[in-house]
Amino acid sequence: MKFTNGYWLLRDGVEALYAREAYELRANDEKEELDILATCRNVTNRADTLNLPTFNLTVSTPAEGVIRVRAQHWKGATPQPGFPLHYDEPGQRDYVTVTAEGEGDGEVGEKGATVALTSGKLTAKVVKGSPWNLTFEAEGKELTQSFGKSLARFKLSPAAAVSAQPVGEFGVSLNGQAYDESDVFTAIQLHLGVGEQVYGFGERFGTYVKNGQSIDIWNEDGGTASEQGYKDIPFYMTSQGYGVLVNNRGHVSYEVGSENTEAVQFSVPGEELDFCVIYGPEPKEILRRYTALVGRPANVPAWTYGLWLTTSFTTKYDEKTITSFVDGMSERDIPLSAFHYDCYWMREFHWTDFEFDKRFFGTIDDVEKTLKTFHEEKGLHICAWINPYLGQAGSAFEEARKNGYLVKKANGEVWQTDLWQAGMGLVDFTNPLAREWFKDKVKGLLAHGIDAIKTDFGERIPRDVVWCDGSPTLSMHNWYTQLYNQTVFEALEETYGKGNACLYARSATVGGQQQPVHWGGDCESTFNGMAQTLRAGLSLTSSGFGFWSHDIGGFEGAFPDPAVYKRWVAFGMLGSHSRLHGSTVYRVPWLFDEEDEKNGVVNAPGQTAVDVLRKFTLLKLSLMPYVYEMGLKPHAEGTPVMRSMFLEFPDDPTARTLDRQYMFGQSFLVAPVFTYSGDVEYYLPAGTWVNWFTGEKVTSASGVWRREKHDFDSVPLWVRDNSIIVSHEGAQKPEYAYGENALVSVFLEDGEEAHAHVSEIDGTGVEFVARKDAEGRITVESSDGREFTARLTVSDELVKSSNGVAVLN
Incomplete structure (x- = not known):
């Protein structure tokens, strides 16, 4: 949601309070927290503290490499609920340090002094004085910061016209997507570096790189050709090596370099803002920590x-x-x-x-x-x-109505609608x-x-209903x-x-x-x-x-x-x-x-x-031995089966922007064809790649673009170097013994060793290892001596193993 009119002015009907000075800093070693009082004007003498609004911030850490910030204007206001977060056990928190300059009751005294909380390699630091500042850094590098006019509380009058879209209950339109029930919003801007790119926010149908977009976390049944989403997630990560989760179940509005071109702004209704900064620096590590915090995917059959x-x-x-x-x-x-x-x-x-x-x-x-x-x-x-909707003609509706299982209106009547099924009610979960x-x-x-x-x-x-638990x-x-x-x-x-x-x-x-x-x-x-x-x-x-x-x-x-x-x-x-x-x-x-x-x-x-x-x-x-193994990684590590090119190649500037190709697990690159003619253009990052269908080999020191034409029964499908792909040609179902009498395809050009673990459905498994000697000969072994057939890439002769060992020339 945009509150400003350009860089200098506010929009009509919008009043703002900005954090201007870090006035009081306290480092609490026992609680492993920082407590910060930020004033909305600079204080030069004690009289300046009268009639002066403030923000109270608490900085803490739920897990290693994760720092949580809660900023409140009025503590007595009802906060919006957050998500269940998984905190590390107290005995596992030797990665936390709290530091402060100054003496006396944990409070830092002179302007220019600092307090800092470090969680693993991630540090949050505040310097006492003006301008307001909250900096996140890791391994000697600044990741992002809230600096100057960036932490704010906005009050909206009924005449506020925040956008040109239709006006909502409090005169505010959230870009035509969601109308809030609050006339107060708390917001913060986190700085973006030059060239820093932003990703995530759940299922979004626009470009993969989110810079320049306005995004509302408000689930809608809007189809795939709109700015709405079915799975809106208030989490993003950036190419700078960190992620941010806004811990709010309700509406979160983002301006991703779209209000202030130098920052990601996020705002929530009410007097409190709660968010976590998650350090990587690799995107897979960000996801590992993020999914540990909010829960990992279950394994699937x-x-x-x-x-x-x-x-x-x-x-x-x-x-x-x-x-x-x-x-x-x-x-x-x-x-x-x-x-x-x-x-x-x-x-x-x-x-x-x-x-x-x-x-x-x-x-x-x-x-x-x-x-x-x-x-x-x-x-x-x-x-x-x-x-979850129960049409009133069905037997379940009456059963749920009698037992009070349906969502109700404020007057006690069952909430109903004819949109979808006639007279349907909604189960109150x-x-x-x-x-x-x-x-x-x-x-x-x-x-x-x-x-x-x-x-x-x-x-x-x-929105006009009453929930059983008072939510x-x-x-x-x-x-x-x-x-x-x-x-x-x-x-x-x-x-x-x-x-x-x-x-x-x-x-x-x-x-x-x-x-x-x-x-x-x-x-x-x-x-x-x-x-x-x-x-x-x-x-x-x-x-x-x-x-x-x-x-x-x-x-x-x-x-x-x-x-x-x-x-x-x-x-x-x-x-x-x-x-x-x-x-x-x-x-x-x-x-x-x-x-x-x-x-x-x-x-x-x-x-x-x-x-x-x-x-x-x-x-x-x-390919089920490979697919099943990749499918175990979301639960174990938080790494998805489908991966963006950025996720696998974060240091490649070209890969960071690609959204018409992807990695299928860690080894396969797929470039779908989006044309009648079969013409396709795609990018192979630096290294050696082998085409799964043809055996063609491409080596590049800096990455290469390719233009091709494909028949309907073909698609660009490439295998990354230093991979072992275990497969079973002729498989007719997804459930079988993946490691038994398997075909082991070895892609080992630039490296000296490659590994592939194959997990079985019953929890057992086998490891295949390929090693290259000084003459370029490759030996492939199974960890338990089981027999298999091996080949180099996809066009070479098949070699039967003996006692669980195959030699490829």
């Missing part, structure tokens, strides 16, 4: 990495239609791992009542018989769609009884033979989705055990990364929609989310262009989770070949939609 097919948003769910799709995939040799029933498994107007529509599914015995057939004969896992009731409903669904749950919606949360209405808009998804995920874990739960969620806030998987919302079925989707995925996985998916072929659009569908298949299968889903048209591949024939397009051999989907599905299944 291996079957979820295979291909998912859905009914799409259509109404024909009879067994004959569904079976024709499942059997059609099998007949075309396209392995399918999961089948998803979207909305219409329940009767229209009844969503969500957890009852199968008897017109299509018969009795519940019939349902269980059908699902058992899918499980046992088709080898499928089954997912079902739900949302702040009510513990309502949570257990909803969880039992989910468990009942699982008992019929459902393996995963798609938790749709969670963004359309009203402030503003804070619940974003936080609601966490309570919703957490409830469902608990039902899954309590049924199937930790590491075996999977939901498919659209909305999220901080904490949501702990309940994977998330998908990218309602994207357009165009190349632009595909590019928007990738940008959103890169931003989300730069914000603590380890797993991510999207609708292959796009969701919106009556019938996606077959070219878009096929290009999207290559992109969608080279990610953590892969799902065919759309709006009014089923996304089975042969329908797109029929459309091509109608348009007089004759595909060359291998270029049909069926051929392309088969090829990339089998490719992903063959």
Whole structure:
């Protein structure tokens, strides 16, 4: 939100208090905190302290390399709730030091003296006097600072016109996205260095580099071609080596070099601002510390990495239609791992009542018989769609109403709307009884033979309601989705055990990364929609989310262009989770070949939609030893499966801005094709890269741009040097013994040694090590003597191991 009119003036109707002087400094060794009193004018004598507003700041550290700042104008005001933060145990805090200049009761005396809190290598320092200053530095380098006119409290009059957008309740528009219920905001600006770039904020569909953008953390169902997001996260990181979390569940407004071009400004409603600075300096280390602070993603079961097919948003769910799709995939040799029933498994107007529509599914015995057939004969896992809204025609609405499980208006009536399902109410997940009731409903669904749950919606949360636990209405808009998804995920874990739960969620806030998987919302079925989707995925996985998916072929659009569908298949299968889903048209591949024939397009051999989907599905299944290993890293380290080029190559200035390519784990570079013609331009960072399909080798000391043309069954897919890729050609499902009789491909040009750990589903594992001797000969060994086949890159001869050792010349 912009409060100023240029650099010098305020906007009409806006009054400001700025911290001007660090007046009192105290270092508290016992609490490991700094206490700072900042005045809103410079104080030259004691009389100046009369009628003088102040800010009280507390600087502390929850964990090593993390410093938390709480700034308050009025301490008696009701603060907005923050997120659950994981603090280190007191006995593990030998990394904290508190220092101060001066004597007497912990207070620093003369102007120019300092107090500092150090957490690991990160230090926060304040110098007594004017101008106001709060500096964060690490390893002898300044990271960022709040300096001068940067910590502020803004008071808005009813006539305030903060933007040219429509005016909200207090005369304030948040760029047309969210209207706050407060006439007071607290804000701070953290300085940006020259060339410093900013990333994150959750799922954002604009450019990956966020400099110059206005961003509101306010979840909305806005589609992928807008500035809104389904998963808005008040966290960002920068190329300067640090990240920032604003610890507020409600609305947070950012101006990323867009109000003050030299700073990131963030503001929240009310009299208090709470944020954490997190040091890296590498972006992976920032994510490691950030996810340790707010929670790491759970591990997901291996079957979820295979291909998912859905009914799409259509109404024909009879067994004959569904079976024709499942059997059609099998007949075309396209392995399918999961089948998803979207909305219409329940009767229209009844969503969500957890009852199968008897017109299509018969009795519940019939349902269980059908699902058992899918499980046992088709080898499928089954997912079902739900949302937290209860249409009044469904049985669940009346049950929830009678028991007080629905959100209410201030007058005590149940809040209802006709938007989506007629007369629907909203489950109040702040009510513990309502949570257990909803969880039992989910468990009942699982008992019929459902393996995963798609938790749709969670963004359309009203503001004019009363919550059971008394939560402030503003804070619940974003936080609601966490309570919703957490409830469902608990039902899954309590049924199937930790590491075996999977939901498919659209909305999220901080904490949501702990309940994977998330998908990218309602994207357009165009190349632009595909590019928007990738940008959103890169931003989300730069914000603590380890797993991510999207609708292959796009969701919106009556019938996606077959070219878009096929290009999207290559992109969608080279990610953590892969799902065919759309709006009014089923996304089975042969329908797109029929459309091509109608348009007089004759595909060359291998270029049909069926051929392309088969090829990339089998490719992903063959790479499951690698994919599964990468999928364990979000839980262990906070490192996502999909990674931006910045995340893997932060020291490469070119890589920092790229948002049309990505790293699939640590070793594969993928550059999706966004054109009908197959033309693509992408960048290979410095080093040696080998093309997975052709074996072509490229070596560059400074990075190289490439322009190519690709058929539909191809995509730029390169392997990083000093990698070992373990695979199983011919794999037909995602679950198998990954390390048994594996194919070990060695990419070792510039280094002398490479390692690959392969984890099995049962928790065991094997290590493969390749070493190069002085003559350039490479020896490959398995850690436990198991047999395997090895090769250099992808075009060399296969060499069988003997006693767990293979020698490659």
